[in-house]
Amino acid sequence: MHASSSLAPPETITLTINGQARQMxxxxxxTLLDALREHLDLTGTKKGCDHGQCGACTVLVDGKRINSCLTLAVMRDGAEITTIEGLAGEDGALHPVQAAFVEHDAFQCGYCTPGQICSIVGMMNEGHARTDEDIRELMSGNLCRCGAYPNIMDAIRQTLRERGEKPASEKNATPIPAYHLAE
Amino acid sequence: MNSFTFARATEPAAAVRELAAHDGAQLVAGGTNLLDLMKENVARPPRLVDINRLPLAQIEERPDGGLRLGALATNADTAYHPAVQARYPLLARTILAGASPQLRNMATNGGNLLQRTRCYYFYDVGTPCNKREPGSGCPAIAGLNRMHAILGTSEQCIATYPGDMAVALAALEAVVQVQGPDGERSIPLGEFHRLPGDTPQFDNNLRPDELITAIDLPRRGFAKHHSYVKVRDRSSYAFALVSVAAGLEMEGGKITTARLALGGVAHKPWRDPEAEALLVGQAAGADAFRAAADHLLRDARGYRFNAFKIELARRAVVRALREASTA
Incomplete structure (x- = not known):
């Protein structure tokens, strides 16, 4: 990103982050990502590719999941933003998705995890995930280089079940096409 | 990213005035492509005008029985809108075949039309590119061109228009509504994007001081017989190597109306009314489908790494027509 410059004056904006109004x-x-990490020290949101391809920077803006690396902080003046730091309860109780990740060991290095979890919360808000196939498609914007996908899927299935939504299971998943199987 | 000045427009006329007053100023809505291009120094606008507060996010009924998609409605809100799902499922399916959920939550309908090619050389400021720097040359023609165009190419550029949504909009014969300093005008989707010719720096026919306000869908939505076939290197979240949007109307097993648009093969969504006319009056079946596919690809030209797209496109057309006709 650009170093400090006198060419354009800074803009004063207010973001409500995890319930707290922050003026800056x-x-x-x-970018919103750099504002969170560098201006507000909220380093839970991760910078992966910085080009909207990996999903590590996913946060919720007005309840919807977006890539915080591809939006400018000034474009989000007045918005309500939820980051990974804002998901747990005030008493420190983990959000159900966080708890499911711990229970199912849904990470290895952990770098993609905040983005994965925020994306899952966003996906649940959207309400279009029914089958395993849906989940895989609707989580395709979050990459995990460690390959923790099977356990991430387990965590998502459990969370959907706990929410009383139609449980996703292998039964209603599309079989793996033959051309995807190893020779 | 270059430094730039920033402004917010709260009414369409103000956005248009900003564009007219500041040479090189660009509008930003979702920002998903523009900010990416700015990070790569491919785009270096001196001024960004945020149009997210313009009242252009509605999806509303039109008096002619069609639907108006606001330019600032997001791709996600459009694809999941009940009227789009019920009457234009081809469009819903096509939008959901593109990008990722996060990007679809940001990307707007107007901005989607304006996304730029993903040609490797266009994106790499260390290489020449006639689209990025007119007259500098095109390394793709003799270089890595697996993703590149097979139809409507020129000696200056073989880039593709990368998007999905516009392919369905082409088949649906949507109309783009724009506003400029002299008022409003309508551009049929098929005339919105252009072929590269000698001026590949221009992706489309939108003037630099014009704002897209809406995309109008005509009444006919091919809700019963439609298909979007997208062939790509991954099963999700990848640009099309080849895609086909097909819409049919049928009576007693015979095709009465056909619309076909190809994506990933040209500098614009590719339509050919002659190929569509070949289908009219025909019984739905492999012979008629293959004849239309052959006609659509009759002028295709492959380069070193993308010649496979010609037969791939033919087969994708046949598959899309089969799916649409048996739906």
């Missing part, structure tokens, strides 16, 4: 002055080219 940012240059217009500062």
């Amino acid at each position: 002055a940012v240059q217009p080219w500062v």
Whole structure:
């Protein structure tokens, strides 16, 4: 990103982050991701590819999941933002998705995990995930280089079951096409 | 990313005035492609005008029985809108075949039309590119061109228009509504994007001081007989190597109306009314489908790494027509 510059004046914006209004002055080219990490020290949101391809920077803006690396902080003036730091209860109780990740060991290195979890919460808000196939498609914007996908799927299935939604199971999943199987 | 000045427009006329007053200024809505291009220094606008507060996010009924999609409605809100799902399932399915859920939550309908090619050389400022730097040359023609165009190419550029949504919009014969300093005008989707010719720096026929306000869908939505076939290197979250949007109307097993648009093969969604006319009056079946596919691809030209797309496109057309006709 750009170093400090006197070419454009900083804009004063207010973001409500995890329920708390935060005012800050940012240059217009500062992404929401960099505003969170560098201006507000909320480093739970991760910078992976910085190009919207990996999903590590996923946060919820007004309840919807987005890539925080591909939006400018100034474009989100007045928005309500939830990051991984804001998901647990005030008493420290883990969010059900966080608890399911611990229970199912749904990570290895953990770098993609905040984005995965925020994305799952966003997916649940959207309400379109029914089958395993749906889940895989609707989580395709979050990459895990360690390959923890099977356990991430287990965590998602459990969370859906706990929410009383139609449980996803292998039964209603599409079989793996033959051309995807090893020779 | 370059430094730039920033403004917010709260009414369409103000956005248009900003564009007219500041040379090189660009509008930003979802930002998913523009900010990516700015991070790569492919785009270096001196001024960004945020249009997210313009009242253009509605999806509303039109008096002619069609539907108006606001330019600022997100791809996700459009694809899951009940009227789009019920009457234009081809569009819903096509939008959901593109990008990721996060990107679809950000990307707007207007911006989607304006996304730029993913040609490797266009994206790499260390290489020449006639689209990025007119007159500098096209390394793709003799270079890595697996994703590149097979139809409507020129000696200057073989880039493709990368998107999905516009392919369905082409088949649906949507109309783009734009506003400029002299008022409003309508651009049929098929005339919105252009072929590269000698001026590949221009992706489309939108003028630099015009704002897209809406995309209008005509009444006919091919809700019963439609298909979107997208062939790509991964099963999700990848650009099309080849895609086909097909819409049919049928009576007693015979095709009465056909619309076909190809994606991933040209600098614009590719339609050919002659190929569509070949299907009219025909019984749905492999012979008629293959004849239309052959006609659509009759002028295709393959390059070193993308010649496979020609037969791939033919087969994708046949599959899309089969799916649409048996739906």
